[in-house]
Amino acid sequence: MVKIDTFDQAALERCLIRSPVSSDAVTAPPAATLGLLLFARLRAHDPNWLFMEHAMDNKRRVTYGELLKGALGLAHGLVDNIGLKCNNRVAIVAPNHELYFMIEFACLFAGLTLVPMVPEFMPNDGPRLMADTQPHAVIVHSSLYESARKALDLSGLKPQPHVILLDSAPVPGLAAKDLPRVDDLIVPGMAKPPMTGFQAQLDDTAIMTFTSGTTSATKIVQVTHRMVASTMVQMHANKHADAVRADDKLKGKLAEGQAVRYDCSIRFYHLTGTLVGVSAALRGCAVFYFEQHDAGNWLAAVQRHKITHSVMFPRNLIALIKDERLKQFDISSLVQILSVSAPLSGVMQQHAMDILGIEILQAYGSSEALAVAMPRWGKHTELRPGTIGWLKPGMEALMLDPATKQPLPIVENGVTGPGELVVFGASVMSNKTGYFNRPIETAAAFIEIGGRSWYQMGDLVIREADGCMRTADRSIDTFTHDGQHVVPTEIESQLYKLHGVVDAVAVPIPVPGSKGEENQMPCAAVVPKNKAVLTDKALQQALTKEVVDIVAKNTKQHMHLIGGVVFIEAVPRNAMGKIFRKASRTKVMEILGLAETKAN
Template sequence: MLELNWLGCLAAYHPRRQAVWFRGAWLTYAELYQRAQRAAGTLRDLGVGKGDRVGLLAWNHPAYLDLLFAGPLLGHILTPFNHRLSLPELQALYAYTEPRALFYGEGFQEIAQALDPRALPLEVLLEGAEMEEAARVGLEDPALLLFTGGTTGLPKGALIPYRQLLVNAVQTAFSWGLSREDRYILATPMFHAALNALATPLLYLGGSVVIQERFRPEEYLDLALTHRPTLLFLVPTMFQMLLETPGFAEADLSCVRFAISGGAPCPAPVREAFRRKGVRFKQGYGLTECGVNCFTLELEEAEAYPESVGRPMPHLKARLVREDGQEAKAGETGELWLSGSVVMKGYFRRPEENAKVFVHDGERLWLRSGDLAFQDEGGRFYIVGRRKEMFISGGENVYPVEVERVLYDHPAVREAAVVGVPDPKWGEVGAAFVVLKEPLEAEALRAFLRQRLAGYKVPKHIVFLPELPKSGPGKVQKEALKRMWEAEHGQA
């Protein structure tokens, strides 16, 4: 059996090496493992056993790592909750997952104890005696229960097995060219995929992670100047906010080997702004249910094909399937299906949802991603949007991501999102929701789009907003925009 308690091994290999920085102090690998042992001891004393869910409601904090690395010692399943959700939303998720214990960070006591009167502050987590023995945990046992970024209805809990964590760490380190000398600032929410996106791959190698409790661009820039990260990993909105931060233009980022944008396609003007500072850029792609890092591309090729997410990771197969069920040819758009050892175990207590996303093809199990993509002649993949976001206008398919990319090319546009809305003549047309940097008339923006897009792709409606609604991980909530439109104009 593969060793799943690899942090214990690293603590023995290089106990004094810096692992995690938080609130002005470094934790060594030995200290990080000791925290995990204490967390396991605390949970054991609370009656937590193998397979029990352990909830966490907190800003970014080492406690996420404490509970994750305590897993191989006790066998529980870390279940982090999105602290941006309302109490009724959290209550529904809590009833769905039934955690055996719940821990909360600063500022979350009231809502945590409304979820569970037995909820405990994070400080209690490290009061237990260090646990030495390891649980009988295997590769297929769940380590994490991560909620998908649902915008309607109850989010689904994806069961992430140790197999997925381990393979993702190894192939991310290998395919992205990471080393033990690398360092990054963990600023994306740890209740989502940030734990296994870059934190665990770097720690697996013996690298170092700087934890920022909440993303504040000014503070992030200060942390970058102080800790000299070699990698940047943010979602496009965060990159946009960072480049608009006072001091960004003068900041020395020569320490950065490359930046990775995840969560959504990064606008070309944002990438170019970082390139002018010498920061090389890659476009990442992943989903909670698979990996989380699914594709890779060498830097030179990433710069030559900036819209591409690259080719599948070594332990992952990808195919594109058309609406008629046939394999898409080069240049044709199809739904992205993924298969391999980084696919989730399934959705927690959701057999009907598992039946929708899993497809058996002989001996291989495929995960339907719900994303639409195409492949060029060189085998590179390009994401064009969510299957459910595509709309048909006058018989023609419109992919919102394609329109959004052109919107972002206008110098007055800060943020943009396009959705399909009902139209009596064309069936559906585009509605563009736009946040501006400077004043701009809707018709001027539409004229700009007509120069770059076919007429049916140009949004019939343009709505200017002060900001776009976003989920915890920073993704634009297009369902919220649709509801906004329907409230104003009706559904037909």
């Protein structure tokens, strides 16, 4: 861990970024684990309220009463019948399903650690991920049993974990009695969590989640009960976050008291998906889910269920505003869309709000720090597209000089930065917990300043006079052209505006005759909406002109696409939708016939 010890407390105080929301607005997190907090809240909700329903199939639904009853029964079954103990790890390998959160809450009730697995990882990375996480039990959907079984067989784990089937569908070659199913384990009549749930502590791991792997090898973040509980308290202290339109009351089958209805096309294994479910359960909201995002199904669901709040990846939002079916549906019930997981430029944020006529917020955080900023605070603060907003209450941050790593003093009546953002707070991963079985990577993620260990977000941030922040880019993603920093996301935001562009990525390629990384030029890889562009030279020339022109018109000269434009079938992305920039650059270099060199 890097240590900066040249700052005294008074000097450090002049560099601190704090939330505009008073710390007094944040009550202390409950002195209870996430499982016990959920248990208390679920008991208080009307059991007839809808918790979760498949957006396209109303037979696949769970009420709050069924959720509480099933989660309590399964919690006892996992402890009494399977023999799991406090802080044992339970992997979940499943698509989005109406019982997913019943299983997650059962684990939390029992004081167990959740390990939501990415189903797409199973065929190739499954053995390594199973070996790395070392689960004591695996709950798997029938459709994924074969790949999960192979992953376990190749993992080398001894003893092998217990395997439990999530659903009742038959599995080829497997007799009904061969493996227990979730329904078989539910102990009826349970009124409180098992004793193991009361043994868990706030600083125990509640959830183990995987980093995106876009900048380095996938790591396993240990998210503690304290981190999640603190995040919920911090976010709910922002009164605007809970505000809904006064006339937005539920009609029909949903209860009058449930004023917020979420859609969730985000996968539940994604940390954001898990936190959406937890937040909804704490607040008594209804959630309508999809197995995967489809613009047509999403539009139909918003109209049918009068969904008020949506959570989606930027690429899905961009595809939505270009979808020709948009005007065929009534989406007036929507209050806001929260864009998560990857940057959304101010240009695209405003463009999407203009087309959809609703508020679009950009979430900012990471698996290691959860939600870091609030896009607005107070009911009268205007939304600022292109910013990440203000620091959450209960957190502190510093901006470091990228070259010296020294904290930057805050310019009270002006702009501070850009600087590398580091954060500290109860909702941030601790250097004592860190990445599971990765002490070296854990130490490298922190920097010690003023006697505290600050988590390094990896982003270059600019702070405005009133505390509102915006990211310049990931510090490791920018590159240099003619002595000036090129910000790939700024180029990409212009390309997304073009109707003929479905997806795009900007990468650095070598300037002819230059050596090293000091001087590279921007090149765009574009996924065309019309697939004929991939092979038609005339169509390529026409779209290339549009791409080059829009970047030249709206960005500074050093970001112009002098490296050219290439056309690809798909931008390399991980399961969470984030761009693999190194893989993207490799693909572009191959297309251009250039030798690969190391890039930022």
